[in-house]
Amino acid sequence: MNRRQLLTAGAGLVMASAATAQTRFRDLPDAATYDSPDTMVPPRPGSGPDYNPVVTLNGWSLPWRMNGNVKEFHLVAEPVERIMANGMMARLWGYNGQSTGPTIEAVEGERVRIYVTNRLPEHTTVHWHGMILPSGMDGVGGLSHPAIPPGKTYVYEFDLIKSGTFMYHPHADEMVQMAMGMMGLFIVHPRDPAFMPVDRDFAFLLAAYDIDPGTYIPRVATMTEFNMWTWNSRVFPDIDPLVVSKGDRVRVRCGNLTMTNHPIHMHGYDFEVTCTDGGWVRPEARWPEVSIDIPVGAMRAYEFTADHEGDWAIHCHKAHHTMNAMGHDLPTFIGADKKKLAQMIRRQTPGYMPMGTAGMADMAEMSMELPDNTVPMMSGWGPYGPLEMGGMFSVVKVRDGIADNDYSDPGWYENPPGTQAWEWTGELPDHARNDSPDTILTPRSHLHKG
Template structure:
């Protein structure tokens, strides 16, 4: 059983006289949080989060590290018991690795569990220098799981019209799972009746109460390893604190598309906290713009000039002076009737509007989203994704689509290493995956 960290590749290794040898490169990269929103961040081997290192208890590993950043750095192996000279603390356990320099980390692994690696330069860590380090036990945990997923929790502060995160900020307006925000995060596919493990790691500035719909799970592991079964108890929300890991396990015995998300309201949105919460910004933030303008969000009905031509910080009219409208413009849903007629005078409803419903189904379509209902993407934002528990026939159908897409990606990237191509970002081309209700025979008709 291997760990699947969706949207993130595994780090390949070579065997050298019984030693597993990995090559890890720190470098500036571009990362697309959602379609059209590309950020300038730092990562490992061209990815953010960095590729997953997956090994087995008892392995002897050698990590050949290269620094392609414009400043010094190191790598720390969080929670892993290594010799002091391998611990990655700059100037304490090792010298800094300067730009263009290399350093070899080498140690034997006697633990098992969910760990992670990250730079020990704090500001650079906030630019994305981190990744999973999973150590499997020599003998599989009991009860055995059928699916093993990993999710990296990250937060970013990106001002409008900027692509570089502000690492000094204490307020965040982009929240991601495995480097993807909301509907861009690939759903987890599970066959009905399977036992599932989800590994969660948090290397950010905020704690995150992660909630799973539809199931009661057990927390079976932390960043220190496996928890004895006698200490497990049922939960549906687990707090993943800063620098912590939590493994949760459950039996997927209820079919459906179940949400997994951070339950802090502003962490279920992207860029939206800029509209209604404090943010270090001296001038008004213009509304009604596209992805790369104004607020930097997708063009949609969540913003409107009708109620908010600009969002000032310490400037202009405040909500106290204009109590009957919020700072967010109305959506088409605002005029929908309510039982009994409702209040159609929106200017008389304090707080109106709060609807930020912005579908982008086609922009984020991929095989894993096949069969989801129309406008499903509008329900996801920030730290949110889906656990899709599917009947066997539907599961096999979607997995066939996934494999076909992976084959297409591999064919489009001749010479790419197999281990990388299978997990590389998919190039969807013109294909639009059918929504809920479309039959398999309809797929060819839906090509563009």
Template sequence: MFSRRGFLGTAALVTASAVSGRVQAAAIPEAPTMDKAVMQPPLHPTSGPDYRPVVTLNGWSLPWRMNGDWKEFHLVAEPVVREFADGMKANLWGYNGQAPGPTIEAVEGDKVRIFVTNKLPEHTTVHWHGMIVPAGMDGVGGLNQPHITPGKTFVYEFEMKHSGTFMYHPHSDEMVQMAMGMMGMFIVHPRDPAFRPVDRDFVFIMSSYLIDPGTYLPKVNEMTDFNMWTWNSRVYPGIDPMPIRLGDRIRVRIGNLTMTNHPVHVHGHNFAVTCTDGGWVPESAQYPETTTDVPVGAVRAFDMLADNPGDWAFHCHKSHHTMNAMGHDVRNFIGVSRKDLAKAVGKLAPDAMVMGSTGMAMGNMEMPAPDNTLPMMTGTGQFGPIEMGGMFTVMKIREGLGRDDYADPGPYNYPPGTVAYEVDAPAAEPARQPPAGERKTKPSMKGMKM
């Protein structure tokens, strides 16, 4: 785990001759790394304009150093091992020890210098998605710059002309490198801290993978049939909860570098989309939502008043995206006699388990699976199995949380009489009233001739 004090005070320096490209950079700053897959505390600024820093689900913000009036960062593109959740790890490519890479934070008007060192087995670049930069800094290999070959370091320099929510990712062998997890978020805070302030600011990026059960390496040529849908390369129950103080105004920033759109839904509240990767949405154009669709290659940020205490589901509303290791070539056996099916299957596969004749609920079902494979639906709440996976977490809204307290507050203490409950009802089929249009009535005698 990095030490920000050590990074800012005793940065390791190397001669400028090691840098390919901009010789103005006098030395290369050290590259902090992270070995934990849990949300790190916000990285508050120690100089320059004040701002509310973001927190990254299962991630962290990259420390920097000041060199004159330049804010300097160092990204290292390298192979990494990422734990999707307890029981499954994947061999990915990322930055500074993790995939996705660390969140980069800057302020509108900052001059930033970003060193990128390539420790991959092939060349790479970095594109600053949505940001207005000089053409030679845009990061499309072959078009805007030479590719960064293995072992080399390049420098990107530009001024942050606009605040907003952006991403970074390669534009070299893009199909492979993004499918291997190379991506991250880039937050540019307004120079005026009074511009649309919030109390808590969350960020994450969405990615998808096809990893066969029992294996560790994504299939990078896949276009549509993914089985792991992730937030910051984590799946539920490995995705951090979101602790929120009751009454806080929060912002959630979401980047999408998967191969499909995601309708992201919040329970118990409404919100307004306030920012995209193109900039801030004027207040006159905002309207209330409980679900917002995040297109491919886009960013959506929404602001929400956390005024309803409790544990609230927050997830993608595509049901297959809230499952892990989802197999898609599975027949539907609902309504099929389990006894007859088991007899037929048993002749061919004596150890097979017949399932699905009454549905696929898996909360109380344990099935053998290869090593390094997660159940499709998992996680447990105070009332039993949650039966979710993939793109799912919980907003935990509580009274009394500290300003920078992001520790899991545990299960919600429901006030008496506020939990749905079972009633005593006869086991027999209850009487049902037919729809109005189907009710049988006696014909009226009025107006009939006798």
């Protein structure tokens, strides 16, 4: 065989291989979409390895199909419209009709094939954050592989060699694409269903946006001045509650793709951190907490047993992260008397309302005219009045007797008699007061012998 024959034969092999590949990948899996802002509870798998699906707050899990022994998914990177809260829509970039994108769920030991179609106006990639996989599948544009051009589809294929809590996001023009909402969760369930089992498994991603009141598109060059702090690109009062049946073992998975850390605090319980994006935490390495600080670019999962009925707040403990559309340059008027000034302004602007003289809580009760496509800074009502919250806030609702697959809102909890704070109208005891700047030692109480 001469050199020309060898090259011709080699070309024939390449063409035959390409034809085989085209036949094999001729039909893409359906690119499912979901544009509702409501939580979609995924069904338990009807075939293959069994697992308890995660419930993505105000999100959904991406459908898949089996192609031989490979589980196939289809992600579409595209512009989306996300309802952040009733009365506010943001024009973002995401996947399959949503920001954040759909949760990908699979099982340890499975091989996955993920088709990524790019419908953005620029190139993109997908990085599988925390996954152990071949270098060429890592999704760093220009390093792992060429970036995916607009209109093209690339295929990522790898084995899931460990279980845990992971996420995906672009590694191409990151400042723009992540600021526009491109991110999603990737959950790998243990091969053994008896390992780390829970009854309810919730998941959400933290994202921050800078969207001026009355506008629709985030300012992507923002570094610190964010005003919309979101879970799965939703803000309170329209983040769904975490509904739990009394006695359930509960896991909460949370990932941080903002530019700052977030101390997530849950009322009514202590819990243990059981998983990070690096893997499961050994039992002897866990410790009790009521708040877990989630660094930038990290995942954390914690667990608790739902023994205490009630409505329990869960939120970021940075106070300005539980507000919406917050102005950064508001002057402080606490203690100032603005009555005369307000009267003068009302002559020119009827209906003017001064704010901040006695704090900002009055904003939660005011019915103020706002620009279109803007939600109040503090919002949401509970059974006893305004909650004065926004942003990264929700409620864990623990009730007795909730059905296994029921995640519907059970309404507000009614505290049993004698278990709720009440107004005191009787005589008050003398209250201690210390005006000294010096340290005062509290004396030991006298021991009384009976």
